[in-house]
Each structure stands twice: as C-alpha cells, then as structure tokens.
Amino acid sequence: MKHQRIIVSHYGGPDELRVVEEECPEPKDGEVRVRVLAAGVSLPDLMMREGIHPETPPLPFTPGWDLIGVVDRLGDGISGLEPGQIVAALPISGAYAEFVCLPQRELVPVPPGLDSAEAVSLVLNYVTAYQMLHRSAKVRSGQRVLIHGAAGGVGSALLQLGRLAGLEMYGTCSSRGASTVSDLGGIPIDYQHQDFVKEIYRLTGEGVDVVFESIGGTHIWRSRKALRPGGTVVAYGLTSSLREGRLASGRSGSRHRFRAIAIFGLYIAGG
Ligand SMILES: NC(=O)c1ccc[n+]([C@@H]2O[C@H](COP(=O)([O-])OP(=O)(O)OC[C@H]3O[C@@H](n4cnc5c(N)ncnc54)[C@H](OP(=O)(O)O)[C@@H]3O)[C@@H](O)[C@H]2O)c1
Structure with missing residues (x-):
C-alpha cells in the first residue's frame, strides 16, 4: 500500500x-x-x-x-x-x-467523540504551557505574569491555563491580537507601539513575578527588566529568528542543532 x-x-x-x-x-x-x-x-x-x-x-x-x-x-x-x-x-x-x-x-x-483538529492543539502548545506554569515557574494564585506572543499558540494556552490558576496576566501582542488577549483574561500590550517594560511598570507599579519569554535573543534581557525583585524569566522560544515564517536574517538556513541551546545557556548562566 x-x-x-x-x-x-x-x-x-x-x-x-x-x-x-x-x-x-x-x-x-x-x-x-x-x-x-x-x-x-x-x-x-x-x-x-x-x-x-x-x-x-x-x-x-x-x-x-x-x-x-x-x-x-x-x-x-x-x-x-x-x-x-x-x-x-x-x-x-x-x-x-x-x-x-x-x-x-x-x-x-x-x-x-473529540474533534481531531481541536484535540491536536492540546498536544504541543498546552503541554508546553502547563509545564512552564506549574513545573518551571510553579505559579501561585494572585501572582502577576507577563506573557510574550500572548495571541499565539503557546501564548493563548498560557492565558487560558493562567486564568484557571488565578493569575493576573499581561500579554504582548500586535494590535490584531489585542481582542484575543483581552477575551482570554489578559491585559494587552502592543509590542509594536509600546515599550513593554515601561508599560508593565505603569500598570503594576513594581513589575511582574514571572515573564514567559518566547522571543529570544537580547529580548530576554528586556524581559528581565520587567520583573519585580525575586521574579523569574522562563525562556522557551526564538520567535525573533523568523519573520513571516522565514529566517529574519534573509540568509538560507542550515542546521544549528546546538546554537540556540548555547544562547539559552548563556543567558541562564548570565542571569
Ligand atoms: N520549548 C518548547 O517546548 C516550545 C514549544 C512550543 C513552542 N515553543 C516556542 O514558542 C514560541 C512561540 O510559538 P507559537 O507556536 O506560540 O508561535 P505563534 O503561534 O506563531 O505565536 C507567536 C506570536 O508571537 C507574536 N510576536 C512576534 N514577535 C513578537 C514580539 N517581538 N513581541 C511580542 N510578541 C511577538 C506574534 O504576533 P503577531 O504575528 O501579531 O506579531 C504571534 O502571535 C516559538 O519560538 C516556539 O519555538 C517552544
């Protein structure tokens, strides 16, 4: 066959x-x-x-x-x-x-009885979101979190699971994602027109307990600035390396199996 x-x-x-x-x-x-x-x-x-x-x-x-x-x-x-x-x-x-x-x-x-296309959305995105919330950050009800890419696949899963966990949530997104973020219980921050660090301080006064950082690169340092003392950045993605589904650098790709891990390692060791 x-x-x-x-x-x-x-x-x-x-x-x-x-x-x-x-x-x-x-x-x-x-x-x-x-x-x-x-x-x-x-x-x-x-x-x-x-x-x-x-x-x-x-x-x-x-x-x-x-x-x-x-x-x-x-x-x-x-x-x-x-x-x-x-x-x-x-x-x-x-x-x-x-x-x-x-x-x-x-x-x-x-x-x-479940729809296959609906069920498959739970497998990668929701498992990732659940692990980060409850095993990495170990969030507690009432904590404040910032979710980058909050209208995206993992971001919207974090919002839904974060609402169930009783979190106060802020989410960066472009203007087209703002209604998705607020419908899921987050306060949208337009990353294309606002400085998210300033906006977090304006809205919270003291920063957040956890940032879920999907953008990668130097953005991780910016995320660290949005924390209140003792807070945590959970870094898990490299969205900044792509633009409209292609390499942001414009170069053709090659296999970089360990490069991204090394970048995370550097930031974790540095931070
Ligand atoms: N470690 C793991 O287990 C794991 C598992 C799954 C995913 N990931 C990683 O998680 C990241 C997100 O994956 P996904 O599937 O959720 O992607 P996605 O559905 O494409 O969502 C990405 C979102 O990020 C937004 N965005 C782009 N640039 C941004 C910026 N500078 N600031 C804030 N938001 C920005 C996009 O919004 P606009 O398009 O409106 O700009 C989009 O809504 C990826 O890097 C992926 O590799 C890691």
Whole structure:
C-alpha cells in the first residue's frame, strides 16, 4: 500500500516542502502504525524547516511535532491497544504523513467523540504551557505574569491555563491580537507601539513575578527588566529568528542543532 508524506530536503522557506509517495511504513516490534487524522502546525515546525530549531533532524526529514491519529496496525509485542483506537503523540518530527510508525510508549489514548483538529492543539502548545506554569515557574494564585506572543499558540494556552490558576496576566501582542488577549483574561500590550517594560511598570507599579519569554535573543534581557525583585524569566522560544515564517536574517538556513541551546545557556548562566 502506498502513502504520502511531506519532506524537507533543503532547509528554507515554505517552497522547500515537497510531497512524496512511497510504500506505507511497516511497524517494527514494539511499534504501532498510526493513520494520521490531524497534525499540528506550529512555529517550531517552521523553525525546523528553516534548520534553526535545536531539535532539527538531519535532512531529509518529515516535519510535524504533534498528531492525533487512529491505530491502524500493531507490530509484534503490542498489547493494550486495538486497531481503530484514537491516540495522540508528540513525535517532534514525522507527523506530516498519512501513516507513521511510533513506539507504543509514545501514544496516549484520546477520549472518543473529540474533534481531531481541536484535540491536536492540546498536544504541543498546552503541554508546553502547563509545564512552564506549574513545573518551571510553579505559579501561585494572585501572582502577576507577563506573557510574550500572548495571541499565539503557546501564548493563548498560557492565558487560558493562567486564568484557571488565578493569575493576573499581561500579554504582548500586535494590535490584531489585542481582542484575543483581552477575551482570554489578559491585559494587552502592543509590542509594536509600546515599550513593554515601561508599560508593565505603569500598570503594576513594581513589575511582574514571572515573564514567559518566547522571543529570544537580547529580548530576554528586556524581559528581565520587567520583573519585580525575586521574579523569574522562563525562556522557551526564538520567535525573533523568523519573520513571516522565514529566517529574519534573509540568509538560507542550515542546521544549528546546538546554537540556540548555547544562547539559552548563556543567558541562564548570565542571569
Ligand atoms: N520549548 C518548547 O517546548 C516550545 C514549544 C512550543 C513552542 N515553543 C516556542 O514558542 C514560541 C512561540 O510559538 P507559537 O507556536 O506560540 O508561535 P505563534 O503561534 O506563531 O505565536 C507567536 C506570536 O508571537 C507574536 N510576536 C512576534 N514577535 C513578537 C514580539 N517581538 N513581541 C511580542 N510578541 C511577538 C506574534 O504576533 P503577531 O504575528 O501579531 O506579531 C504571534 O502571535 C516559538 O519560538 C516556539 O519555538 C517552544
């Protein structure tokens, strides 16, 4: 049986995405073949395509961080899963395909009756947001937080989960994202027309307890200035390296597996 998948064989813009048709993969021992129903499209997918995400695989590769799919075929040694069952996975790459084989331990059963496209949005973005709120920052009700890119995928997840946790929330966004941020319980700050550090001090008087920092580079230092004494910056992204889905530098991409990690390490050590 044939199937189709998308491959990236050169790092670069969206025109580097190609569809290939090939034999359907067969599950090895301990693996499950999953028919993909929905795959997420996120900024990390674009960064891998450009070769600038720390987790970028070697070429050629199939993008796709997260998926919802239906169990299609079981490899030897699988128990506790049945063909037809709906599952979620976070393979980091490979989800832009009709079929993908994954180890059973990477599959999480999905309750029946959920829309696949809605469910897949929970896998990468909400897990990231939850971990940062409750495992990295360990937020407490009543704390003040600043969320950068608050109208985006992870930003809007942080707002929704932050509201449930009882946080006072401020969110940077462009003017088109302002209503999304306020509808989700945050106070929008227009990063294109306002200095977010000054605005945070004007609004709070003393800064915030936590900044969720998705922009990267020197922006991390600016975020640190918005903290009140004892506050924390949780840095997790490199949005500034892309502009409209392409490398902001305009150069063609190459694989920088450790560069971004080194930048984070430098800031964490420095801060
Ligand atoms: N560490 C992890 O586990 C993990 C997981 C997921 C994502 N990430 C990282 O998180 C970041 C965000 O990902 P995402 O999927 O949420 O992206 P997204 O949906 O594209 O959202 C990014 C948002 O950032 C806004 N933005 C751009 N420049 C900004 C600036 N200078 N100040 C404030 N906001 C700005 C954009 O708004 P406008 O378009 O309106 O300007 C957009 O709403 C990425 O760097 C990604 O790699 C990390």
